[in-house]
Amino acid sequence: MGTSNIVYNEDCMIGMARFPDKHFDLAVVDPPYFSGPERRAYYGRSISATNIKRRMYPVTEHWQVPGVEYFRELERVSKRYIIWGCNYFDYRFAPGRIVWDKCNGSSTFSDCEIAATNIHDSVRLYRYMWNGMMQGKNVDEGHIMRGNKATNDVRIHPTQKPIDLYRWIFRTYAEEGWRILDTHVGSGTSRRAAWEAGLEFVGFEIEKVYFDLQEAHFQEHSAQLRI
Numbered sequence: 001m002g003t004s005n006i007v008y009n010e011d012c013m014i015g016m017a018r019f020p021d022k023h024f025d026l027a028v029v030d031p032p033y034f035s036g037p038e039r040r041a042y043y044g045r046s047i048s049a050t051n052i053k054r055r056m057y058p059v060t061e062h063w064q065v066p067g068v069e070y071f072r073e074l075e076r077v078s079k080r081y082i083i084w085g086c087n088y089f090d091y092r093f094a095p096g097r098i099v100w101d102k103c104n105g106s107s108t109f110s111d112c113e114i115a116a117t118n119i120h121d122s123v124r125l126y127r128y129m130w131n132g133m134m135q136g137k138n139v140d141e142g143h144i145m146r147g148n149k150a151t152n153d154v155r156i157h158p159t160q161k162p163i164d165l166y167r168w169i170f171r172t173y174a175e176e177g178w179r180i181l182d183t184h185v186g187s188g189t190s191r192r193a194a195w196e197a198g199l200e201f202v203g204f205e206i207e208k209v210y211f212d213l214q215e216a217h218f219q220e221h222s223a224q225l226r227i
Contacts (some may be wrong), residue, residue, distance in 0.1 A: 005201040007218075009211040012183035012204035013070065019077045024202070025178035027078035028169055028190055030161060033067045033088035070183075078181055082169060084161070086116035094118035100165060103143050104131035119173055130162055139171070156213045157187035162223060166193035174199055188214030192221045199206040 008015050071091045074081060086093050093116035100113045109131070115188045128142030129135055136142030136151045142164060146152065153162050166189055174180065178199050185203040191214065194201040205211040 003195075003198055003200050005191060005195050005218075007185050007188070007203040007205055007211065007214065009206070009208055010204060011206050013073060015202075015204045016073050016077050016181075016183070021076055022079045024078045024181040025080065025179040026174055027074055027081040027083075027183070028166070029074065029081070029181070029183045030084040030159065030186065031070065031184050032159070033065060033085040048134055068192075074181075074183065076185070078174070080117070080119050082115045082117045082173065084113055084115045087114050093161065094121075096120045097123040098169075099123060099125045101125060101127040101143075103129040103136070104125055104134075117173075126165065128162060128165055128168075128196040130165075134196060135162065138165055139167045142168075154191070154217070155187070156211055156217065160187040161189055163189040163193050166190045167196065170194060170199060185214055186210055188218050191218055196225065197223055 007103040066089075068091060071083075071093075074083075081094075082098060083093065086097075088118070096117040098117055100115070100116040102109070102111060102113070104111060125140070128139075129145055133149055133152065135146050135149075137144040137146045153160070155190055168178070170193055174197065176198065179193045180190075180199050180201045182201070185191060185205040187210070188203075188205075190199055191203055195218070205214060
């Protein structure tokens with residue numbers, strides 16, 4: 001575990017400009033694909049279909065849906081990519097797809113999320129439950145609900161993805177010694193999973209509040225694993 005692992009509190013376009021062509025072996029990114037959660041402090045409806053109030057998050061200022069320039073720069077600095085939410089962007093991605101089945105039953109949120117990748121031309125599926133307090137048991141049994149809710153991932157970001165999803169990604173697609181890029185770090189689950197896998201990691205998070213939150217979670221997580 002552990003290698004070079006850093007997140008910068010800055011605009012990813014400014015950050016990526018410092019790196020040469022194809023510097024990163026793999027970019028795994030989850031850019032915002034619509035505006036709204038940054039202003040209203042919650043994701044989706046304020047009250048769920050089952051009358052449960054949504055978790056509230058800090059209101060942010062710099063949320064920006066990326067354009068063509070972002071994807072071109074990402075391809076410039078990365079040999080391979082996995083881009084979540086590809087179906088929401090008007091950009092010609094490579095044909096490969098990764099489908100994350102969230103096993104969320106009757107939730108009002110999407111049943112799946114889709115990522116574009118240039119690693120393969122096929123469509124691959126990963127099942128991992130992610131619906132409020134209902135979270136997957138582990139990376140290999142993600143379709144089974146975790147019994148002990150006290151071990152659930154702590155949600156600190158409105159579009160947070162589970163750390164087990166990134167554990168699966170790095171186990172499936174990354175190799176020892178690879179450099180990983182995440183342009184929108186958010187909760188930092190990608191960072192923590194990369195650290196566990198012994199991969200080099202560079203990330204960017206423009207919002208200071210989330211930069212500080214993910215930094216604190218990373219320090220706590222890495223310290224626990226060192227014990």
